Amino acid sequence: xxxxxxxxxxxxxxxxxxxxxxxxxxxxxxxxxxxxxxxxxxxxxxxxxxxxxxxxxxxxxxxxxxxxxxxxxxxxxxxxxxxxxxxxxxxxxxxxxxxxxxxxxxxxxxxxxxxxxxxxxxxxxxxxxxxxxxxxxxxxxxxxxxxxxxxxxxxxxxxxxxxxxxxxxxxxxxxxxxxxxxxxxxxxxx
Amino acid sequence: xxxxxxxxxxxxxxxxxxxxxxxxxxxxxxxxxxxxxxxxxxxxxxxxxxxxxxxxxxxxxxxxxxxxxxxxxxxxxxxxxxxxxxxxxxxxxxxxxxxxxxxxxxxxxxxxxxxxxxxxxxxxxxxxxxxxxxxxxxxxxxxxxxxxxxxxxxxxxxxxxxxxxxxxxxxxxxxxxxxxxxxxxxxxxxxxxxxxxxxxxxxxxxxxxxxxxxxxxxxxxxxxxxxxxxxxxxxxxxxxxxxxxxxxxxxxxxxxxxxxxxxxxxxxxxxxxxxxxxxxxxxxxxxxxxxxxxxxxxxxxxxxxxxxxxxxxxxxxxxxxxxxxxxxxxxxxxxxxxxxxxxxxxxxxxxx
Numbered sequence: 001x002x003x004x005x006x007x008x009x010x011x012x013x014x015x016x017x018x019x020x021x022x023x024x025x026x027x028x029x030x031x032x033x034x035x036x037x038x039x040x041x042x043x044x045x046x047x048x049x050x051x052x053x054x055x056x057x058x059x060x061x062x063x064x065x066x067x068x069x070x071x072x073x074x075x076x077x078x079x080x081x082x083x084x085x086x087x088x089x090x091x092x093x094x095x096x097x098x099x100x101x102x103x104x105x106x107x108x109x110x111x112x113x114x115x116x117x118x119x120x121x122x123x124x125x126x127x128x129x130x131x132x133x134x135x136x137x138x139x140x141x142x143x144x145x146x147x148x149x150x151x152x153x154x155x156x157x158x159x160x161x162x163x164x165x166x167x168x169x170x171x172x173x174x175x176x177x178x179x180x181x182x183x184x185x186x187x188x189x190x
Numbered sequence: 191x192x193x194x195x196x197x198x199x200x201x202x203x204x205x206x207x208x209x210x211x212x213x214x215x216x217x218x219x220x221x222x223x224x225x226x227x228x229x230x231x232x233x234x235x236x237x238x239x240x241x242x243x244x245x246x247x248x249x250x251x252x253x254x255x256x257x258x259x260x261x262x263x264x265x266x267x268x269x270x271x272x273x274x275x276x277x278x279x280x281x282x283x284x285x286x287x288x289x290x291x292x293x294x295x296x297x298x299x300x301x302x303x304x305x306x307x308x309x310x311x312x313x314x315x316x317x318x319x320x321x322x323x324x325x326x327x328x329x330x331x332x333x334x335x336x337x338x339x340x341x342x343x344x345x346x347x348x349x350x351x352x353x354x355x356x357x358x359x360x361x362x363x364x365x366x367x368x369x370x371x372x373x374x375x376x377x378x379x380x381x382x383x384x385x386x387x388x389x390x391x392x393x394x395x396x397x398x399x400x401x402x403x404x405x406x407x408x409x410x411x412x413x414x415x416x417x418x419x420x421x422x423x424x425x426x427x428x429x430x431x432x433x434x435x436x437x438x439x440x441x442x443x444x445x446x447x448x449x450x451x452x453x454x455x456x457x458x459x460x461x462x463x464x465x466x467x468x469x470x471x472x473x474x475x476x477x478x479x480x481x482x483x484x485x486x487x488x489x490x491x492x493x494x495x496x497x498x499x500x501x502x503x504x505x506x507x508x509x510x511x512x513x514x515x516x517x518x519x520x521x522x523x524x525x526x527x528x529x530x531x532x533x534x535x536x537x538x539x540x541x542x
Contacts, residue, residue, distance in 0.1 A: 015223055015226050033207075051212055062225050062229055143198075178194040
């Protein structure tokens, strides 16, 4: 994800420039969708939660310092909103994040640490599901952070507290595996 | 390889609903704007120094800089506007100058930054060959002027430009060519604080109009603009050369260390063999590689771990070079090659 770009767009959204929202949405929608989808299966509810997430985010923009990463905050809101919905419907036993969602939550690790309700989520995405089945937990986490959330490998290495060279090596291996998975899933080469 | 990542993202993207319009209609944008204005008015004015990057200057100057013996002067000035067909913004286009001012930094390298009324850099230009080399891989557009000044001074320091001469000239002019005392004092104050914190004894003075005009005249006389195109090709070519050279060095070093790395022994003990020490030293010096152990007391475990780390880094560098070749690199200047940029710039300064 282009962090600088997002920070710039966030600063402009703070100034009430609604024309910047389209680009902001396009840059973040996949990650937000993925975060919510891991918790909520119903598409209609998912859309409502996505809408609530962005509205909450925009309305609490003033809490975000210019130097903080707004993306982490957005994902935290997405996750908390989805979990609140789960609690409301008593669908699953969830941790109470209510207080955290009101504060500036910057810890992406918390935002993405999967709960038991998220572990079994299947997406309507054949290659992704296949990756989830075949890759180890650690490998899938690296895939999530780099491909879906768009973090650079250097950032992911820091998040996961592993050496950059180790992460690069693991990332290379994951790519080789995905290439084979693609052939198996789609029965063709790109 | 990137195509498969793209496929995963495409799978998800096709499922994401388009809620842009719905969301935008749900928000009171005027209230957002008012809240922001209220917050800005209540904040104190001087927030420019909040994000100071505290860098250590205790490391030795590792790179020899072939600078001539003439006085190396560092000056910061805001000068009158020059035609900016060469000014480079984020997209490489010329910025229309409104109420902006220009910040010129001349140490040899000479650099010009265009800054808007929010103290944000909107374009950057090298005013001489060294300036173009200096700025080639940097992008300060979008950053605050104070932060950029500090970043530039950091890089000048790390590149060894203050090693032989420690003097600085500062001048600030507005777009009409008049002195801007307020901004000049601000810049001077920032630099004084900065050098004091870094424990650098740099003398500050003011650049006069004639000296500034001389810099600008030399820019046109030496046709610096055409050098900008040449340096792009040169820089990339030398970067690849250095990267390949590093790979060869890593190959040689890991070959030497492989004997110890392949010893099957769970016990750790101090090695008495020292023939590999000079090779490790050379590698560390050239590529600024941080060893976590002392070379006068090397154990088997140290060598095994060093070997393993070097093999991983070698594989990473090879992968990065393939990505660059295929146009799939995440950045034009990957972090995996950061130790090579100073080397390349060193060579280019010497050649030009």
